[in-house]
Every structure is written in C-alpha cells, then in structure tokens.
Amino acid sequence: MAFITVETLINAPVNAVWEKWTSPEHVQQWNFAAPDWHCPKATIDLQVGGEYHYEMAAKDGSVSFDFWGTYLEINPEESLHIFIGDGRNMQVTFETTEAGTKVTEHFEPENENPEDLQQEGWQMILNNFKSYAENPTS
Template sequence: MSDFSYRLTRTLDAPVAAVWQAWTDDKQYEQWSYSVPGSVHQDVRPGGAWSAAVQGPEGPAIEINGTYLEVEPERLLVMDMPTPTGTTVMKLELTDKGASTEAVLSQECASAEERDMAEQGSTMLLDSLAAFLAKS
C-alpha cells in the first residue's frame, strides 16, 4: 500500500452470504449506502459497470460509477472509479467467520487529501452497512 492508501477492517454481525447480497443487490445496496433510490445499477461481473447517485449529509447528489475488475462471489470485489486526478481502485475482501464476516475495504489514492476524503466516506459506508445488517 502507498502513502496515500487506506485499509479499513470491520467484523460484521452477519454471515458472508448476507454481506455479499447487501453489497451486490441494487435494492439492498441503496438502503444503506446513502444512494438516491432508483439510482443504483450493478452488473456484478468482471468488466461489468456499476453506478449510483450518492446523497451525503450536505450538498447535492454526486454521481459515482466504475467497472468491476475482479469478482469472486462472497469473497472479493475489485472495482475502479474515476477521480479528479485519474482513476482509483477500491477492493472489498470478505472472510467467512461463520455467523459473522470480516470485511476489509481498501483503496489506493493519488494524494493525502483524496485518501482522507475517501477513507471518511468508506468509514461511513461500513458503519451504515453494519447497522443495516444488524436490522436484517
């Protein structure tokens, strides 16, 4: 990992199949990911596209999109997305722990500012995913 990368690890209180479904099913993903309803489109396969309009606590919705680079069901998602400085790659790794799942979300960024913003957004995303899974 570079100086401008982050790696977040969470133990989610749900089996790996439920975590995978929450992340890859459009309707479930939009329930916890701060996405505008109806804006999530995922073609979860290598080379498949994904997109969503994300509505943060402040400001207008922001369109995000990219391509799935690697997909290993219930284990790995690697996706790219454009940034102001080029393209970045985000990786979600899932480890089956029986009744729980270890999720590791990491990303390489082009600058400290980009890393800090991405890490903050990813922290919010993982926290929201954990809360969604706890209610399911």
Template sequence: MSLAKTLEVTTPSDLEIVVERLFDAPQDLVFDCYTKPELVRRWLTGPDGWSLPTCEIDLRVGGTYRYVWSGPEGETMGMTGQYQQISPVDTLVSTEVFDDDFGMGKMLVTLTFIREGERTRLQTAMLFQTKAQRDAAVETGMTEGMGTSFAALDRLLKDIG
C-alpha cells in the same frame, strides 16, 4: 462509539489505504449487501439527509456500477466503476472514480470478505495512481464517511439477518 473502535485504517504504502471492519453477520449476507441494488440503497446513503436514488449494478467482470447520491439541499455526488474480478462471497475488485475528482483520480478497490466463524471481516484496499491522490482521499474525510456507512450497514445486517 468512536470510529477507532470500529475501523482499522492503515496506509501500507504511499499508494494504498486499507480499511478493515468486522461485521456480526455471515459472509454471504455482507457480500449481498454490496452487490444487490435493493440492499445497497438501504445502507450506502451518505450523511444524514442524503439518499442513493441511483444504484445500478451489472455484476459481471467488465460490468459497471453507478451510484448517485442526493443531498437535502439538492446536491448530488456520483461515482462509477467497472468490475475487474468477482469471486462470489469472497472478493470484488473494481475501478472507482467520482464524477467530481476531489483530487483522488481513478482507484482500484479490492473488497475481501473474510469469514471469521459466524462473522465477516471486510477488508477494503484502495490503490491510487499517485501518493498525492492517496493523500487527497485521506483529506476528504473518506474514512469517517466509511465509518458512518458501515454503521448503517451494521443496522441493515441486523434487520435482514
């Protein structure tokens, strides 16, 4: 299946990327898969051969999260963020910064979980500080990576739903 059929990616302004994906699972379950470390570790693993050994989530406003991925050749990639707003099952707003900048800087990420019957539309809105940072994020192949991760999330939702 092509990513064009699973992800809708837009750039509504020079500072934003918005990615939407519909999941065949209830809103609370999709929200749990973003907020419970034991579930996040099962789908947010990265490319084939990678894993997420460090997944720390302090789910409260002002709380932080930390992810560190490990690759098959011993590579690592880390990311840290801080929760700005939490509305259980509806919204998560957090900062996000990678250990290796990749030119993206610090971004503000708003996850909106929208109930559509028994399904959930996830809208991921990323706000960058500059257009150059937004463009750098696009150039990293971030949306392709998100497509891979969302396919893994789809499989997990089927397993636990």
C-alpha cells in the same frame, strides 16, 4: 501509492452480507455517510467488465454525483477488485470468521480531500452497511 483501509465485522453470514453489498435495492439503503445524504438510485452489473453506478445525493437536492466503477475481478462471497470511475483501484474482501463476516475495503486515495477525511467518510458508509446488514428485517 499507499492505500487507505477501512473494515468492519458484521454479525451475519457471508452469503447474506454479499447479497446486501451487491444488490442495488440493498445498496440504496446503506450507501451514504451522513443522515442528510442518501442513495436514491443504484445499478449493478455484477460481471467482469460490468459497472456499478450509485447516485450519492444530499437529501435537500443541493448536490449529487455518480459514484461508479468497473468490476475487474469477482470472486463471489470472497472479493471484488474494482477500478473506480475516477481512476483509482479498490479491493473489497469478505472473510468468514467465528464472529461473523469481516468486510475490508482497500482503496487508493483521491487528491481532493485529506486522507484522514477520506478514511472517516468511507468508514461511516461501512458502518451504515454493518447496521443495515445486521438488521434481520432488511
């Protein structure tokens, strides 16, 4: 099965990027693809075998779901290997470059939506993360 890849370059050091990626209070501030959605609740048990749960919800209350996964491998400030709750694999890498921290997500597509739509949605969330991680007050 082919993986979908999204990535961004963040003008911030890897330790700050990692903190904002792995702390529930930060995840709630960036983990949504559109302004009419939000992440009202997030929990993270950052250890091998631990789970994360992100409540993804429309702000009007019309729909919500639990996006969750289990950590299979954790290399602090370098990578995460995750088994998403719906049975897909995902890898997130954090790479220090001269221009900042490159964050790359590789994930197996799901079967409900076209791959280009999935890539677009995940890229929008990653773009939100970039904006949040580059904000010195966040």
